[in-house]
Amino acid sequence: MKCPxxxxxxxxxxxxxxxxxxxxxxxxxxxxxSWRSTExxxxxxxxxxxxxQIDTLQVIPPIPPxxx
Amino acid sequence: xxxxxxxxxxxxxxxxxxGQLVRIKEEVNPEPDIAAAGxxxxxxxxxxxxxxxxxxxxPYSVVTNVHGSWANHALMLGMDKTATTKEQFHEINRRWxxxxxxxEILKRxxxxxxxxxxxxxxxxxxxxxxxxxxINDQDGGFFLSKASIITADPNEPDNFDKLxxxxxxxxxxxxxxxxxxxxxxxxxxxxxxxxERKNExxxxxxxxxxxxxxxxxxSTPVMYxxxxxxxxxxxxxxxxxxxxxxxxxxxxxxxxxxxxxxxGYIEPRVREVEGPFGEFPGSYSxxxxxxxxxxxxxxxxxxxxxxxxxxxxxxxxxxxxxALNTSVPLYQQIKRDFPEVQxxxxxxxxxxxxxxxxxxxxxxxxxEVAFRLLSxxxxxxxxxxxxxxxxxxxxxxxxxxxxxxxxxxRPDKDVVVIPNCPGMPLDPSSYPAGMHSKLIIDATTPKDxxxxxxxxxxxxxxxxxxxxxxxxxxxxxxx
Ligand SMILES: Cc1cc2nc3c(=O)[nH]c(=O)nc-3n(C[C@H](O)[C@H](O)[C@H](O)COP(=O)(O)O)c2cc1C
Ligand SMILES: [Zn+2]
Numbered sequence: 001m002k003c004p005x006x007x008x009x010x011x012x013x014x015x016x017x018x019x020x021x022x023x024x025x026x027x028x029x030x031x032x033x034s035w036r037s038t039e040x041x042x043x044x045x046x047x048x049x050x051x052x053q054i055d056t057l058q059v060i061p062p063i064p065p066x067x068x
Numbered sequence: 069x070x071x072x073x074x075x076x077x078x079x080x081x082x083x084x085x086x087g088q089l090v091r092i093k094e095e096v097n098p099e100p101d102i103a104a105a106g107x108x109x110x111x112x113x114x115x116x117x118x119x120x121x122x123x124x125x126x127p128y129s130v131v132t133n134v135h136g137s138w139a140n141h142a143l144m145l146g147m148d149k150t151a152t153t154k155e156q157f158h159e160i161n162r163r164w165x166x167x168x169x170x171x172e173i174l175k176r177x178x179x180x181x182x183x184x185x186x187x188x189x190x191x192x193x194x195x196x197x198x199x200x201x202x203i204n205d206q207d208g209g210f211f212l213s214k215a216s217i218i219t220a221d222p223n224e225p226d227n228f229d230k231l232x233x234x235x236x237x238x239x240x241x242x243x244x245x246x247x248x249x250x251x252x253x254x255x256x257x258x259x260x261x262x263x264e265r266k267n268e269x270x271x272x273x274x275x276x277x278x279x280x281x282x283x284x285x286x287s288t289p290v291m292y293x294x295x296x297x298x299x300x301x302x303x304x305x306x307x308x309x310x311x312x313x314x315x316x317x318x319x320x321x322x323x324x325x326x327x328x329x330x331x332g333y334i335e336p337r338v339r340e341v342e343g344p345f346g347e348f349p350g351s352y353s354x355x356x357x358x359x360x361x362x363x364x365x366x367x368x369x370x371x372x373x374x375x376x377x378x379x380x381x382x383x384x385x386x387x388x389x390x391a392l393n394t395s396v397p398l399y400q401q402i403k404r405d406f407p408e409v410q411x412x413x414x415x416x417x418x419x420x421x422x423x424x425x426x427x428x429x430x431x432x433x434x435x436e437v438a439f440r441l442l443s444x445x446x447x448x449x450x451x452x453x454x455x456x457x458x459x460x461x462x463x464x465x466x467x468x469x470x471x472x473x474x475x476x477x478r479p480d481k482d483v484v485v486i487p488n489c490p491g492m493p494l495d496p497s498s499y500p501a502g503m504h505s506k507l508i509i510d511a512t513t514p515k516d517x518x519x520x521x522x523x524x525x526x527x528x529x530x531x532x533x534x535x536x537x538x539x540x541x542x543x544x545x546x547x
Contacts, residue, residue, distance in 0.1 A: 005208075014242050015195035017125030025195065027209070031355075032241055032341045034209035039099055039202070047206055047344050049355060059339050059357045061252040067265045 003028035004041040006049040030054065070146030072304045073279045075180060075325025076375055079144065080117065080131065086149050088116045088140050089131075095122040098201035102130055106203075106378020109133040110385060114149075116140070119373075126199035130374040135280060136385035141392070144280040145303070153392070154464045157411060160303065160396050167294070169301025171321070172308040179312035179324035181275075186366040187315075192244040197328055197366065198276065198374040200240055204346030208355060211345060212238040213386075214377040216286035217248070218273040218320050219256055222263040225319045232256055233296035235287040238274060239342050244363040246274070247342040248334065249356075251493075253449060255292050260334060260359065269333035271317040272361060277327025277375040282309065288393040289446040297321070316365050327372040332363035347494050348390070348418055350381035382417060391415035394446065398422070401444045406437055413463035419450045420495055423463035426456060431518030434510035435484070442489070442506060449490040449502075455509045460526070472511040482510045 001011045008030035015025040027034040031049050035041045073079040083089035096102065102120060109115035110133065117140060119131045135141060142151040145159060176182050186192050194200065200210035215238055221230040232255045239247040250256045263270045278286075281303050285296040300309040314320040316331045339357035347353045377385045391414075398419065399412035408427035416422070426437050434456035441447040441454060457463060457472040477483065484507075491504025498504045514520035 015193070018193075018196045019125055019127050022125040025210075027241065032208065032239075032247070034241070036099065036202075038097065044206055047208075047352070047354065049341070054341055054357075057341065057355055057357045061250055061257045061260065063337050063339065064261050064265050066267060 001026065003031060003033055004035065005033040005043045005047065006031040006051065006054070008051070069307075070305045072146065072307045073144075073281070074310050075279050075323075076131075076134070076277045076327060076373060077325075079134070079280050080119070080373075082143055083117050083134070083140060086139070086143055088114070088137070088143060088149065089119060090116050091119045091121055093121050095124055096120055097124050098126070098199060100202075100205075102132060102199075102201045102376075103203050103378050106132045106136075106385060107380050109136055110378070110380065110383060113137075114139040120199075123199040123201070127196070128199055128372055128374060130199045130201075130376060132376055132378055133385050134375055135283070135377075135389040137388060141388055144284065146305075152464075153415075154411070154462060157392050157395060157399075157413075157464065160392055161399065163303050163305050164299075164396060164400060166302040166306050168298035169304070169306055169308055171297040171301060171311045173321065174310050174312045174324045176312060176315075179310075180369050181312065181322060181324055181326040181329050182315075182367045183369050184367060185315070186368075189244055189362070189364040192363055192366050194240055194243060194246075194330075194363075197368060197372060200374075201376075203376075203378060204352070204380070206352055207345050208239065208341070208343050210240045212240070212246075212274070212276060212376065213379065214276075214283060214375060214389075216275045216278050216282055216323065217256065218275065218314075218322055219259050219270060220317075220319050221259050222266070222268060222270065229293045229295050231295055231297075231319075231321065232259065232292075233282070233286045235283070237345055238361075239345070241340075241360070244332070246330075246361045246363065247340060248359050248361055249342060249345075250359055253445075258292065263334075264336045267336050269336055271314075271320060271333055272331070273314050273317070273320050273322045274330040274332075274361070274363075275322050275326040275328070276330070277373050278323045279309065279325055282323045283375075284389065284393055287390055289397055291445075315367060326369075327375065328368040329366065330363045331365040331367075332361050335360050335362060346379050348379055348382075348386050349420075349494055349496060350417075351496050353494050387415070387417075390418050394419040398441065398444055398447055402437065402440050405440060408433070408459070409437060410459045411463050412441075414447075414451070415464075416453075417495075418492070419446060420492060421453045422447065422451045423455045423457060423469055425459055425461050425463045426512070427459040428512045428515045431515050433515065434512040435508060438508040438510070450492045451506070452491065452495070452504055453507050453509075455511060457511045458513055461511075469511075473509065476511040476513060477509060484508050
């Protein structure tokens with residue numbers, strides 16, 4: 001299985017339905033996109049992520065320097 | 069004495085008694101049904117809260133649109149559900165002056181939120197506790213959009229005044245891992261920075277499903293040293309709100325009636341991809357690297373109710389939630405220096421648009437009042453379109469505001485743009501994000517020494533019109 005957002009292949013099952021066996025929830029361990037097996041994600045181009053982009057995303061809030 | 073709620077459940081009962089809550093009893097799909105109902109309820113005049121009793125694959129129920137109409141908002145305040153927006157504004161202001169009202173601290177065994185405990189991190193599974201779902205199609209995952217989050221100041225952990233209760237979006241990233249959006253200008257970011265400088269974890273409690281005024285105050289911009297629980301007591305007209313000590317952290321207190329309390333810590337100096345998420349300006353905020361929380365302890369009520377909020381193109385629930393809770397603090401802050409100010413309507417997109425009515429003391433006074441708005445902590449970055457009207461114009465009555473604009477404004481002198489000011493980064497027209505220009509429209513009547521060469525006399529209503537208003541209403545109701 002591939003991540004619909006970043007094409008990464010480190011996908012984990014983070015949940016199975018607590019009642020019945022009706023869905024699972026998957027998550028990409030590279031970009032943390034998650035989706036339910038009953039959904040068909042179609043990520044708009046604007047929101048697709050490449051591995052290189054992940055490291056350059058804005059950091060909120062900024063990480064302060066360590067106190068000496 | 070106004071009706072007071074110590075938990076979500078008692079408020080839901082009141083909503084139901086007043087025809088402001090509907091139940092969907094049939095099983096629904098998590099996507100897209102729950103969000104679709106949130107949009108639908110917002111489209112309906114005096115929209116109700118919508119409670120889904122059964123969600124496919126989940127054991128518990130979910131409720132949305134709890135704050136999503138003026139009727140629900142009035143009931144939250146214990147007012148009649150027909151109270152107008154302006155009446156609610158003045159009532160909140162009256163109660164605001166009762167701050168601080170110390171909360172009542174319950175014993176653990178008295179607090180409903182402690183009915184069930186999960187004390188091993190490996191036993192925690194958010195999907196078993198909450199019917200999680202995607203709110204908007206391009207959201208990066210499932211979000212808690214309405215939780216009240218409690219943190220303390222790491223440098224003064226026992227200072228109750230600095231205990232913070234705030235609303236920050238939470239993205240579920242695993243059975244006991246979530247992301248949080250702590251924007252730099254909010255209180256939680258001050259506490260986070262202090263801890264990260266020392267590379268210390270930030271103890272945190274995420275509470276889901278609260279009494280309506282707890283949620284309300286959590287998203288109200290008050291001063292850093294003002295405790296939100298003490299404001300809840302004020303807005304309950306002097307009745308203290310009930311809180312209880314967190315299980316893990318003796319200096320953190322959570323609402324005693326919460327449906328679910330997640331306790332854990334923010335990992336210091338860690339940022340991970342979070343978002344996108346459909347945000348209050350009616351568009352998505354993209355992916356950013358944001359903080360991560362590990363949850364290690366949970367308490368919850370039996371059969372917890374998941375309260376969550378839909379956001380779409382305004383107006384939706386979030387616009388009701390943050391309409392007067394933005395207007396009132398701005399009014400309070402401005403009138404301290406300018407008692408001439410009558411009312412502040414900052415209901416448009418969290419105060420990005422703002423209308424102020426004021427008496428005019430001297431020429432140029434309208435602009436001076438606008439500058440004061442732009443020097444408040446919230447107005448400084450958020451407010452962008454500022455309209456100042458005379459004291460006889462009701463800023464909550466948009467046709468009246470349009471009347472003032474069309475008959476009072478001379479664009480060549482009354483409209484000014486101030487470039488290169490702070491802006492609200494989630495406003496998509498702010499560029500670079502966080503910078504903006506400000507528009508001030510002074511629609512007040514010129515006052516000496518500003519010349520007013522065509523002074524007018526306002527029309528007065530004919531004598532006895534009130535009598536006729538009552539009579540016509542009566543005749544209509546009998547038709
Ligand atoms: C539904 C809702 C969601 C919000 N989400 C966030 C958020 O993700 N991050 C944030 O910094 N502020 C968010 N806010 C705004 C803050 O809750 C609000 O400005 C509050 O006054 C902040 O309080 P503080 O200054 O005590 O931190 C949200 C408000 C509402 C009503
Ligand atoms: Zn991915």
